[in-house]
Amino acid sequence: MSMLSLHRRAALGLIGGLAAACAGAFATLPARADSTVTLWSWRTEDEAAMRRIFDAFEAKNPGIKVDIQFTPDADYQNRLSTALRGGRGPDIAQLKAYGELQPFVDAGYLDALDDSVPELKNMADAALGGARGRTDGKLYGVPYSVPMMGVFYNQEIFAAQGIEIPKTYKDFVAACEKLKAAGITPIATGGANGSAWELEIGVGVVGPTVYGPGFYDEMMTGKATFEDPRYVAALKRFADLKPYFPDGFAGIDYTTATQQFIGGKAAMFLGGSFENGSFKAQNPKLKFSIFPFPADDAGAKLYTSAFSDGSYGLVSESANKEAATKVLGFMASAEFAQMFADELGWPPARTDVTVKDPVLAEMMAMSKNSTPYLTLVGFRWQSPTASSVLQSEIIDMVEGNIAPEKLAADMQAAVATWFKPKQ
Amino acid sequence: MTTLRRTTSLKHTQQRMAVLFILPALAVYALFVLYPLAMSLWGSFFVWKGLRMVEFAGLSNFSRLFVFPSGARLYGALWHNTAWFFGIMVFQNGIGLLFAWLLFLRDKGAAFFQSVFFFPAVLSPVIVGALWRLLLAPGGVVEWALNGLGLHQGSLTVLGNSHTALAMLIAVDAWNWMGLPVLIYTAGLRQISGQIFEAAKLDGAGNARMLFSIALPLLMPALGTLTTLSFINTFNQFDIVYVMQGVQGNPSYSTDTLVTYFYRLAFGAEGAVGITDIGLALALGTLLFLILSIGTLLMLRFFDRRTVQL
């Protein structure tokens, strides 16, 4: 018998033994404690906070365990879609809003919650809008937040550089120049490696002050298209900020950009209100707040883009519907909304919460003047979505390889294949 | 008489035993490879609503594949795969031949170098892709080295730049598999009778001349194998793109390949919206199957004809 044969037999024996041991181990794993409800989410940034919230729930509801599993955002939709198709989905799935919800509703993967979760009646339409099925108008998820977006800024850097919150676009640019001269990255942002949604948000921050609050309605009725000079001007304004973006912008992704802001290397960050909790969690010492992006005129009312971020839905094929519905009932309650606001700092879907966080208070004040986040709320209903075109070409536009007009034209060509204006 | 009966009964036994012996392998192979492939080819001629095959569609899936909005993705991916193939042929297989020749000319060290060069090939594409993504990131080691050597300034954005991203991925793939041509060519060179080289040397041929005029023609079988393998692998490219750039073939679809496009259509990642287009996915699959089969057959014939028989 050669040496190799001896090794091989030993290895095979080891593998066989291990396999048997593991099979035995799996077979004798304790049956999952009472009911375990699996919940899928894409917000890996909020892992710790979510677990704390559900630990509190489990304490009050012995017999139900919530197993949260995270998948990074870039892969979330297709992982969920594939899993549901294979009958291996979770009990509760975090769902994207508006158009991205519809494929799951149409395929029959979700249960309507109008009757099983009565607390939903206490939520505003702005929140519920993103969780409705387009054809039957039923609610398929428990919304959790109505984020808006704006300019996060580092208060200490602003104070040290003697910069006030800019009242006009000119002031904003001047502030950026001052920061740049001082060797500080004025604006941290980046969309490489599949995180270009962050840049789309950047356009959503800058946009309303350029194209105005009525633009969404005009696009919905067909009076305006993406090729409208106002939208092109919004794209251009975003691209004009390039000198103030980080070095090597084209290679920076969302996570790296947030690290730059959190680490104090950049003064501002164009982001959605969902950043609030995760910034605090990653750097409790960071002193920051938020302001709306300024318009050309000092006196203009400043609008912000708002949207319903998503919801948590009940999977039809779930084997734990009773327990899962209890969890969803909890997620629609005022108690959850309060914990959500406290732990994560997002504007919750329910308005009956006491706001303790000054940044959150600021955000909720800003959302009093809001217009729907154009590309997400209006144009993600079918493929190709406006967002997919915007996200794939925006880095090139900022770098100067594509003209804003071309990007706008591409977006319009894409949605023209399916979009029907409401008359 | 007895011998004949024994032979016949042996033949029967053998036929029976053969079926029994072959059955397990055939069953597994047929069920999990042949059947899904056949069904996929068949399904590409039907209309799919969501996940259900609805009605016969003839070639409508295929015509949809080639026009806007799919056409842009298809032609882009096709071009990228082709570029990938030629890039690998030149940089991986071309340079690999050079390395194999250099090692062949030297007595010592061949085993060591071969082992080192081939090591990256046994690593998972996840490891290779993740490692190089970190090394090539802005602020990473490659940027630091290039800046230090004065060859570059500022931030390294090769992976985020739609002009350079594909080239970088091809380079990483070549790094990954450089050892393959080295090993295959070395095996091929060792099979060539030493007398041929001795005779050439006596005629005054230099090493370069010997490589191109003598070794290469005799290496046709190895070259054929390598070219065919590279063709199949580059047109099946998915893993490196997925790990380094995401399934959308970022930036701006500049690293999109046929299989990443297929994956998006089949599993709902086109535009990251979760919408699948099974009909298109299957049509693309059939198209790719045709490209691979015909391409492989042509290559095998091409190299077969050129194999010098000695």
Place this chain on the structure above:
Amino acid sequence: MSALAISGAPAISRQLARLPGWTVLAVWTAAVLLPLYILVVSCFKTTAEIYDNRLGLPRSWALDNFVNAWTRADLGHNFINSLIVTGGAVILTIVVSAMAAYPLSRYRLGWNAVMLGLFLSGIMLPIRLASVELFTLMRNLGLLDSLTGLILVYAAIRIPFAVFIFANFMRVLPSELDEAARMDGAGEVRILFQIILPMVKPAVSIVAIFTAIAVWNDFFFPLIFIFDDRYKTVPLAISVFVGQFRTDWGLVFASLAISMAPILIMYCLLARQIREGVGAGGGMK
């Protein structure tokens, strides 16, 4: 032994003429080893230290990154899954392929060539393109989120290559071998496993090694078949981990190093067999 080692020129100038060649080889050796060195060395550093001290040895050989990577990525669990899947696939492939190759290479059946051709065509078939139907099949068989399902799919994919290798090696064995055994009254099963198989040990090791490498490293099928964290294999777990913790370089490098370790060890032990196997198998992985 290279036939070109003979030359009439003096030794020194011969060595000097070789220098550019050695340089080229050395450069590529560095290109392969340097990234791996950086990978290993960075595992022991924090992200900040990686920035400050790129190529140097770590200030302290702290194992924090490894511990974090191991616990947060649940790597222990994933390793066991990968072991089960790889071991199972290797064993299944070897057994059924040897069984199939034996009659195809040593009996005269009349349909040898056709059946062999059917198997061999599988080497070039692009199985990934059948993912949609394969997914549906796995769902219908209840094999999603299952290690058994992965084992079966991997075996199915590796069988063509294995049958090719076994048939090639078995074909050249003298036919007197089986005849003699039959005379002694041995059944076909005994002939295969106790006589033929031991004579083709190189084939067994080639199939075992290349199947193990391909299956251990595969990322595509766990990606589309496995959804529950409990059943993830190492490549899938690592890709999710890297996607999530991208900016913590020390942590990510540590997770890569851990997942690389078993392959590295195997490679050090089996480098010779692998090199020779690639040459013999024509590089079909």
